[in-house]
Amino acid sequence: MRPLLFLDxxxxxxPFGGTxxxxxxxxxxxxDAHPLLHRVDPAHGPRLAALGCALVWATTWGQEANEVLxxxxxxxxxxxxxxxxxDDDPVAAGLHWKTRALAARAEGRPYVWLDDEITDADRAWARAHHPAxxxxxxxDPATGLTAADYATVSSWVGACRVAEYGTRAG
Structure with a gap:
């Protein structure tokens, strides 16, 4: 089963901020549109699709991400x-408000979460509470997704395939 990729x-x-x-x-x-929309690099679409994950919007944009992005x-x-x-799901100290919801949405599947607000507290929580x-x-929000980010995700997905199937060709 392909890992999920939750995308902010x-x-x-x-990208925003930086010098x-x-x-x-x-x-x-x-x-009437998002003032930074012109910064969206269309090359991200094919690069994200090539990662071999099931892509899911994990953003407050909601369905507008499908309409606009x-x-x-x-x-x-x-x-x-x-x-x-x-109000139904209070956030633990230091934990991002998306962390538990994304793990629940993953339903035990391996997943990647790409966001500019992830901290070590979120990683520790996922290690302790997510079975996969x-x-x-x-x-980095100043640069947005870079080649290094794609390489990290691609390597991780490859390692998941090895763990699941015992081979990179799976």
């Missing part, structure tokens, strides 16, 4: 994580 938008796909200018891959969006990336509509009501391998990978 702001930071990983839309150097960000490249623009499209004209500036209209005033998936076409820019050349991706089909993806499943979207429905976030729990914050999980890669919680922090993406």
């Amino acid at each position: 938008v702001d930071g990983p796909l839309i 150097s200018p960000h490249p623009a891959y499209a004209p500036e969006p209209p005033p 998936a076409p820019r990336l050349g991706l089909p509509p993806l499943p979207v994580v429905d976030w729990p009501d914050e 391998p999980a890669l919680l990978h922090r993406v």
Whole structure:
């Protein structure tokens, strides 16, 4: 079974902050659109698809990610994580509010989570509470996803295949 890849938008796909200018891959969006949408690199779509994971939006963009981002990336509509009501699921100290919801959504499957707000507390929680391998990978929001991030995920997915099938060709 392919690992899930939970994908945040702001930071990983839309870089922000930092001191150097960000490249623009499209004209500036209209005033009613996200002001940084032109920073979405369409090359991320094929690179994400090539990782061999089942892609899932893990963003507060919700279905809007399918309407606005998936076409820019050349991706089909993806499943979207429905976030729990914050009042129903209090966050433990130091734990990101998405951490437990993503592990629950994974339902025991291996998963990757790409986000710019992941901390060691989230990684420790996943190691202690999720029965399958999980890669919680922090993406620098100043650069967004880089070749190094893709290499890390690709290596992890390959290691999962070896663990599951005993070979990289599985």
